[in-house]
Amino acid sequence: MKILERFSWNIKIAGILIFSSLVLYIVQTMIFREPKTELFYIGINMVFLPIEALIVVIIIQTGINEREKKLMLEKLNMVIGAFFSEVGTELLTEISKFDSKSTKTSKILIINSRWEDEDFEHAKKNINSLAHSLMIIPSNKEVADFLYQSKLFLQDKRMFLLALLENPNLLEHETFTDLLRAVFHLTEELDKRENTYDLPASDCEHLKEDVQRVYDLLIFEWLNYMEHLKNNYRYLFSLAMRTNPFDPNKTVVIKTVESSSNLD
Known part of the structure; x- marks a missing residue:
């Protein structure tokens, strides 16, 4: 009609x-x-x-094409934002605890409201050249606990991740699709192991590679997403800064008058 x-x-x-x-x-x-x-x-x-x-x-x-492309990118960024709220930020927080270069990583990735596009590009170059190495070693209780808790966490988020894959616009975002694929692979690897304790060295090394892949892709996408928030949604950027997974002194509570200006 x-x-x-x-x-x-x-x-x-x-x-x-x-x-x-x-x-x-x-x-x-x-x-x-x-x-x-x-x-x-x-x-x-x-x-x-x-x-x-x-x-x-x-x-x-x-x-029309430019308008459709802009709308599609906006929807994609909403999907990416939902991913970091539900899964990405938590994964970054937990994996970064095993980063052998965590001090250098934090120094590069602690973002503030004065950052411009050049600062984000500089951070991307520095983080790519850092060559992270995760301290995921066999017969370590902290590592075993981390793998087990990650297994439960990702199992709990499985339906959410599957819902993301139903979004046809994701085909236009290759790097984020690669990230989701890596997260799903890690989920399957952990899901197939009933016990993450007393893993042999060879198996622990294999899981280390899977976690490392997720970590590297997460950092790249997180930087891009933070840049998007900085340029378009300052109030969301303010919260993202205060919950920065790489900041050991992070707090969501705004303690100074100057910090409240980030909400604008």
């Missing part, structure tokens, strides 16, 4: 425009009384009409 109403409305608009052109032609002919000359110019206009139509279509289509 809505399609028919829209089609009927388009016909009415087309009729009004055609009728307006006819009226204007009759009026001009009556004033200047040169019908042959008028028909000649109409013919000239008709010759170039396909080119004019092509130009208009290209301009309109370009505008």
